[in-house]
Amino acid sequence: MPLPKGRNVAVSPFRRMVIDLMHFSRKAPCVAVEKRMDLARLVAARQACSVRPSWTALFAKAFAMVARDVPQLRQAYMLFPWPRLYEHGKSIVSINVERQWGDERVVVLARIRSPENRPIGDLDAILREYKDKPLEQLSSFGRDMSVARLPWLLRRLLWWGALNVFGRRRSHNFGTFAITSVAAHGAGVLHIIPLLTSQLHYGLLDDQGRLDMRMSFDHRVLDGVTAAGVLVALERALANEILEEVQSLRSIKLAA
Numbered sequence: 259m260p261l262p263k264g265r266n267v268a269v270s271p272f273r274r275m276v277i278d279l280m281h282f283s284r285k286a287p288c289v290a291v292e293k294r295m296d297l298a299r300l301v302a303a304r305q306a307c308s309v310r311p312s313w314t315a316l317f318a319k320a321f322a323m324v325a326r327d328v329p330q331l332r333q334a335y336m337l338f339p340w341p342r343l344y345e346h347g348k349s350i351v352s353i354n355v356e357r358q359w360g361d362e363r364v365v366v367l368a369r370i371r372s373p374e375n376r377p378i379g380d381l382d383a384i385l386r387e388y389k390d391k392p393l394e395q396l397s398s399f400g401r402d403m404s405v406a407r408l409p410w411l412l413r414r415l416l417w418w419g420a421l422n423v424f425g426r427r428r429s430h431n432f433g434t435f436a437i438t439s440v441a442a443h444g445a446g447v448l449h450i451i452p453l454l455t456s457q458l459h460y461g462l463l464d465d466q467g468r469l470d471m472r473m474s475f476d477h478r479v480l481d482g483v484t485a486a487g488v489l490v491a492l493e494r495a496l497a498n499e500i501l502e503e504v505q506s507l508r509s510i511k512l513a514a
Contacts, residue, residue: 271406272364278406278417283451286335287477290449293489298467300496303504311504314353314437315373315381317458320495321435322349322374324488331488332434334455335478337422343479344425348372352433352454355388366399369433378503421453450474456488 269277304310325331326349333345353368368388373381393399405416420431436457440447446461452474461470471492475485 270362271403272359272362274413275402275406276365278413279453280451281414282417282421283453286452288451288474289477289480289482289485290472290474291482291485291489292470292472293486293493295469295471295489295493295496296467297463297469297493297496300501300504301463301467303501303508306508307504308508311378311382311507312385313441314439315378315385316496316500316504317460317492318351318353318370318373318381318437319376319378320492320500321437321458322351322372323495323499324491325349325435326374328484328488328491330480330484331456333479334425334428334434335476336425336428339423344428346425346429346434349374349435350429350433352436353385353388354436354438355385357389357393359393366393366396367402367433369398369430378500378507446470448472452476455479456485 300316304316321331329345332347332349333343336342336344348371350369350371351373353370355366355368357364357366366388368385370376370381370384388396405413408416420427422428433454436452436454438447438450438457438459441460441462444462447459450457450459450472454476456473456475459472459474461472463469471489473485473489480488
């Protein structure tokens with residue numbers, strides 16, 4: 259009986275982008291910390307809203323609020339022309355948004371500047387735009403795919419320069435921190451190789467409103483004690499400022 263034959267599948271531009279991302283991510287010494295957070299009151303406040311804000315928007319704003327007081331979260335390790343830390347003035351969050359592109363499922367990187375200064379409703383509106391707007395109208399996705407179509411050597415040079423030479427360009431192209439999750443699909447991400455200094459990823463809420471929040475970080479910039487303090491501060495921000503804003507969303511709806 260003849261052996262079954264397989265087939266070769268061409269690497270799409272999106273896959274090339276992911277391969278490049280993994281190539282540069284693995285160069286960072288990655289460490290992860292985890293904290294179980296009690297978000298029961300926030301869960302209840304969110305469920306009381308007629309239009310529920312996304313957890314990604316809540317976490318993005320809370321983390322950026324923490325980053326105002328922890329400058330290491332806005333720093334990045336740069337190699338050239340000398341090893342140094344570049345510190346960006348504001349946070350820029352990079353959020354993975356899954357889309358359908360022809361026959362392929364792709365991830366669009368939604369980059370939002372200064373999420374700590376934006377209302378939660380505005381953050382959600384930006385994320386909805388990345389989820390619903392035709393991909394050809396998203397300039398960031400078109401730019402990413404244009405780079406992905408370049409020859410291998412030129413692509414790697416552009417990535418290396420943006421990540422290791424020009425701190426401001428790095429922050430605007432890639433963000434200062436990232437959030438990724440597959441919780442909406444019923445699972446959690448346990449291990450991430452972060453391209454940026456810090457990346458949040460989390461599991462599923464249990465019946466008591468508890469959630470395992472994880473942060474993977476670049477050990478060249480952050481230490482474990484600082485990272486643990488970040489997660490403590492993140493839970494505090496979610497339980498106070500973010501909770502108050504979510505409760506105000508319900509109050510505005512009731513008043514209307």
